[in-house]
Amino acid sequence: MKAQKLWRRKEKKRDNTENVQVPRSMQPSKATRTITMVALIAIALYFLLPVWWLFVQTTKSYSQMLNTNTLWFADGNHIVDNIKEVFTYDGGDFPWWVGNSLFYSITTAIIGTLVSLACGYAFAKFRFPGKKTLMGMIMLGMLLPAALLTIPLFFFFSWLGITNTVWSIIIPCSVSPFGVFLAIIYCTTVPDEMIEAARIDGASEIRIFFTLVMRILSPAVVTIALFIFVGTWNNFLLPLVMLRGKSLLPVTLGLYTWQNYKAEILTSQVLTGSALGVIPVVFLFLALQRYWRAGLAQGSVKS
Template identity: 70%
Template sequence: MSSTTLLTLPARRRARAADDEPNVPASMQPSAGTRTITMVVLIAAALYFLLPLWWLFVQTTKTRPDMVNTPSLWFGSELNLWENIRSVLTYDGGHFTQWLGYSLLYAGAAAVVGTVVSMACGYAFAKFRFRGRRYLLVVIMAGMLLPAALLTIPLFFVFSALGIVNTVWAIIIPSCVSPFGVFLSIIYCQTVPDELIEAARLDGASEVRIFFTIVLRLLSPAVVTVALFIYIGTWNEFLLPMVMLRGKDMLPVTLGLYTWQNYDTEMLTLQVLTGSMLSVIPVIVLFLALQRYWRAGLTQGAVKA
């Protein structure tokens, strides 16, 4: 009797699946039930995250009466999307486009500067041994555990003494400091081979040149991943600009839409919902454009080289 006939039915199925993927052993192939359960869980998770976006898009296509008289997850009697967008872009002197521009400025500057700082700190912690290293690591871990809101009021007094309250620096400087970004960078930088760094030092390269020309290039997926974390965190920042900024000119889009929501003289629900949908588009485009980088970066530090 051949060895194939001795296989049980699940084992045969795994063997057939292994034929489709020859690099994966048959024993590691998931069963049909496991695949089905995994697919059901993934679909449920996708619906959980996409349903609010669908609701937001549907509401922005409606008129005010349709928002009340039609199902919340389906379109109304008439398409009013372009009229709602025009209303958002022109309302209140066109402040929405100004807020969107400042959000791009805050998030973009914080992502660029914060990523360089985080990766530099991660490289130093991963590849150098110096006095006080363990204590600084404890400080970084504590910074990850502390809510950022606890530091907002102390930062306000510091920035007020420096005279930079109600300026873009009051938002960009705190957003560039990311303990979580430093923690990720330490893990990523540990995957850089020490032999490569030593070879560069023997060739006369300085540490700054090694960092910018070798480390950052090798860890480009990791760089994009850290930058996206900082970018999204700054884009969604609410309490910090509320405390640091005065007036409506330099507000980010999140806080600007909040000021519309609190108007007592008129109902601006449609404008707020449409503005929220428009503010999500840059983040979605950024994720889609950089997905091949951050998907690789999420697993780059999983196994040390």
């Protein structure tokens, strides 16, 4: 009975807060609403028009791309022929490149998320010498563009003898200063009392991290993993510098090699491959959207 009364009070309080109207003095004017709406429509068109253009071009042959309206379909749909050409051209390298991209992205997402959360947990819940210095280095790593480190990494990996291997992609992409920064914010939401109770029960720090912290921060895990996955999938300069030959190329660099062919015009194949290469990322975002939103909300509020 007491639980039901408390629940009814909470529901009544929530209904009252939802019915509260914003005072007229705080409401935006009609001009402000109009300007905001126009700006939002312009921003939406800025992001959606290239996607629409890419989708339209995948339905055309190369001659139709040159002679028809660039934002509308032509007579005769060639999307099936374009897809077949993408999967069979040059010995069927495209599926292999997609597999490479999935391998790089999934591996770095798993390793990078574990490393980021472990570092974030240590920064948020422990005191150790040099903590402020290391935190400053993480902030500096967020400010430095990744392209600036590509050439130094190439010389370093060349000295180690791991260029033109999967490790030359996995190791740099698994280290994410931004992921560590997000993990620090997320780990501050974990109650200290819960960690202390686990320690009193005799749980080790490793067990607390994997069985307690990781479960509490499951939305944060998805958020960080998505950032690292997408960053690795879209990475172009690092594979361009590190890899040689076609067997290890990701899909972004593989399509670039097609675009640079001088003997043939492969615009249709490159554009269709680009559209197909976006599908795994879109599917991943749609499948994990609920966890991603929860992770962003969790990192924005400290309990």
